[in-house]
Amino acid sequence: MSSLRILVPVKRVIDYAVKPRVNSSQTAIQTAGVKHSMNPFDELSIEESVRIREKKRYVHGVDEIVAWTCGPTKSLDVLRTAMAMGADRGVHVEVQEGQEVEPLGIAKLLKQVVDRENINLILLGKQSIDSDASQTGPMLAGLLGWSQATQASKITFEADGKGVLVEKEVDGGTETVRGTLPMIVTTDLRLNEPRYASLPNIMKAKKKKVEKLAVGETGVELSGRLKMKKVVEPPPRQGGGKVEDVDGMIAKLKELGAI
Amino acid sequence: MISRSGTSVVRHVRTQLRIKSGSSASQPALARLLSSLAVLEQKGGKLNNGSLGAVTAAKKLGGSVTAFVAGGNIIEVAEAASKVSGIEKVVSVDNAAYEKQLPENYAPLLVENIKKGGYTHIIMGHTAFGKSLMPRVAALLDVQQISDITGIENEHTFVRPIYAGNAIATVESSDNIKIITIRGTAFAPAEAEGGSASIEDGSDPKADSTTEWVSENLAKSDRPDLATAGKIVSGGRGLKSKEEFDGIMLPLADALGAAVGASRAAVDSGYADNSLQVGQTGKVVAPQLYLCAGISGAIQHLAGMKDSKVIAAINKDADAPIFQVADVGLVGDLFDKVPELTEKLGKQ
Numbered sequence: 001m002s003s004l005r006i007l008v009p010v011k012r013v014i015d016y017a018v019k020p021r022v023n024s025s026q027t028a029i030q031t032a033g034v035k036h037s038m039n040p041f042d043e044l045s046i047e048e049s050v051r052i053r054e055k056k057r058y059v060h061g062v063d064e065i066v067a068w069t070c071g072p073t074k075s076l077d078v079l080r081t082a083m084a085m086g087a088d089r090g091v092h093v094e095v096q097e098g099q100e101v102e103p104l105g106i107a108k109l110l111k112q113v114v115d116r117e118n119i120n121l122i123l124l125g126k127q128s129i130d131s132d133a134s135q136t137g138p139m140l141a142g143l144l145g146w147s148q149a150t151q152a153s154k155i156t157f158e159a160d161g162k163g164v165l166v167e168k169e170v171d172g173g174t175e176t177v178r179g180t181l182p183m184i185v186t187t188d189l190r191l192n193e194p195r196y197a198s199l200p201n202i203m204k205a206k207k208k209k210v211e212k213l214a215v216g217e218t219g220v221e222l223s224g225r226l227k228m229k230k231v232v233e234p235p236p237r238q239g240g241g242k243v244e245d246v247d248g249m250i251a252k253l254k255e256l257g258a259i
Numbered sequence: 260m261i262s263r264s265g266t267s268v269v270r271h272v273r274t275q276l277r278i279k280s281g282s283s284a285s286q287p288a289l290a291r292l293l294s295s296l297a298v299l300e301q302k303g304g305k306l307n308n309g310s311l312g313a314v315t316a317a318k319k320l321g322g323s324v325t326a327f328v329a330g331g332n333i334i335e336v337a338e339a340a341s342k343v344s345g346i347e348k349v350v351s352v353d354n355a356a357y358e359k360q361l362p363e364n365y366a367p368l369l370v371e372n373i374k375k376g377g378y379t380h381i382i383m384g385h386t387a388f389g390k391s392l393m394p395r396v397a398a399l400l401d402v403q404q405i406s407d408i409t410g411i412e413n414e415h416t417f418v419r420p421i422y423a424g425n426a427i428a429t430v431e432s433s434d435n436i437k438i439i440t441i442r443g444t445a446f447a448p449a450e451a452e453g454g455s456a457s458i459e460d461g462s463d464p465k466a467d468s469t470t471e472w473v474s475e476n477l478a479k480s481d482r483p484d485l486a487t488a489g490k491i492v493s494g495g496r497g498l499k500s501k502e503e504f505d506g507i508m509l510p511l512a513d514a515l516g517a518a519v520g521a522s523r524a525a526v527d528s529g530y531a532d533n534s535l536q537v538g539q540t541g542k543v544v545a546p547q548l549y550l551c552a553g554i555s556g557a558i559q560h561l562a563g564m565k566d567s568k569v570i571a572a573i574n575k576d577a578d579a580p581i582f583q584v585a586d587v588g589l590v591g592d593l594f595d596k597v598p599e600l601t602e603k604l605g606k607q
Contacts (some may be wrong), residue, residue, distance in 0.1 A: 014422070019558060020422040020425045029426055102403050103403070104398065104401070104402070104404075127540075129422070129539065130422055131421055132421055132539070133406045135393075136394070137394070138362060138390075138395040139398035141395055142394070142395035142397075142398035147469040148391065150390060150391040151390075151391075153533070165473065169387070170388075170475070171388075171534070172477045172478060173532070173533075174477075174533070175474070175476075176472075177471065178471050180470075188540075189527075225402070225403035225434050226430045226431065226433075227431040228428060229430060230428070231426050231428050232426065232429075234420070234425070234426070234565075237570075237583075239583045239585055240585065240587055242582065242589065242590060244589075245589070245591075246599045246603060248589070249571060250600070250603055250607075253571060253587060256586060258490075258548040258571070259490075259515065259604070
């Protein structure tokens, strides 16, 4: 068996703490001038990959950690962050600002990378916090015909170098499955606590290699299947005001028919 | 300007004409062409009634509704499904290999039955299993899935929340087969009684799974299930410890007959089990009453509960964002107010 070659796809999204605003033409979310950062679930993927290497959790070691992203020029930032956290190099498939590639397209692009880079473990976030689709990981697993484990809260490698035990968050608790390499795992929030990139590592990351590709160079045909017809703000909730005490609360809840 | 409004008038007239000429003839034909497959979940020979929201969504689309079930000793589940109101046919596959709902063999199984049945819409809950299975199925069929929908405009057009529910997107799919997961709180489960569907064996490709199920660790509770509960009490970081969480929130839940939820902060701090997390990355709930204490109301948490009928909040910070969405807000120390509330509710 060979060592691990880990692929970690990352996505640049509007920062999780920012409240998104719908643009005036109701066609999309305003992104210009809004703080962006790495999708939080992708930080967990990078962290886990680096820990697998640092803690020597896999018997044959880790050969390489490749961070990958598809997005506009600015997405280079999240690749740099991934490399500052410990990824060895980056691959950037560049698309135009504002072009959103659907999960199926991303999965197809990733399949090409996997084939080319001889990858045997892919760690993805369970969802991106902008489109909230939760699709890319299982789609890629389907295209590759690989084992998959979604919403991982713990990843353990068996001594034989093949078996991978993954504890998954499921409705009502957790479930453990045993997959075999090559494998796809999507990360849940409980998996780990991502590190902050230190300044020296941020400086070092600037020297790490990033391969830039245009979609045309990947040989993947991207055809959008979903047309965004409209984006609107959800109907606002009216805070019903406050009550003075517990009796007031009970009375109001009764009035509203909630108890 | 003139020419633009001119075209829109023409388009408008055309639409009107199409509706007029087509309303009697083409609508039923359309309904005949449309056929949905609702993928139902089961566990240990019991149909998961929560998964019947898929049937409701399928009924909304119009056209025929077929249900799909698979697992070991599936006959009881298939019979239960056949009684569900609105289902014409149940396709069941009896094979213990599907019992643990592993996407590696369940996806090829579903794909084969989708191809055989010629369904136009495949619908399933946006549950842990739905999230792991349906994208795999979609990729095998070369389809872009539509996740977690909350509304159906027509057979091609669906409504779904994005950005943690801070925006609502309407999307139109150009795929021939629509692979859809639904938000459970937006589609109430179909009636479990009143139907009389035929049961038919599906085809079984007997694909191998490259993963195997090892074990599970499910939180046991006598309280109502969080995802479907009519009332939920939920605690946050303000509870300060697991002991306080259990000592303060659980009696309140019992006084109300409510399920227990928690914020991510409470879960991360170990006050409550992961499976109780409400929010963008946890469960999305929409009960009649969501009563929370010690929760500030971060957007990720609001994403999971802001469609609740009535929101009540107890928090000592009068400026907490939760009060902007709460129908009933009480500013005060939860360590005083919640026990008082529990006691007074208990007396009623």
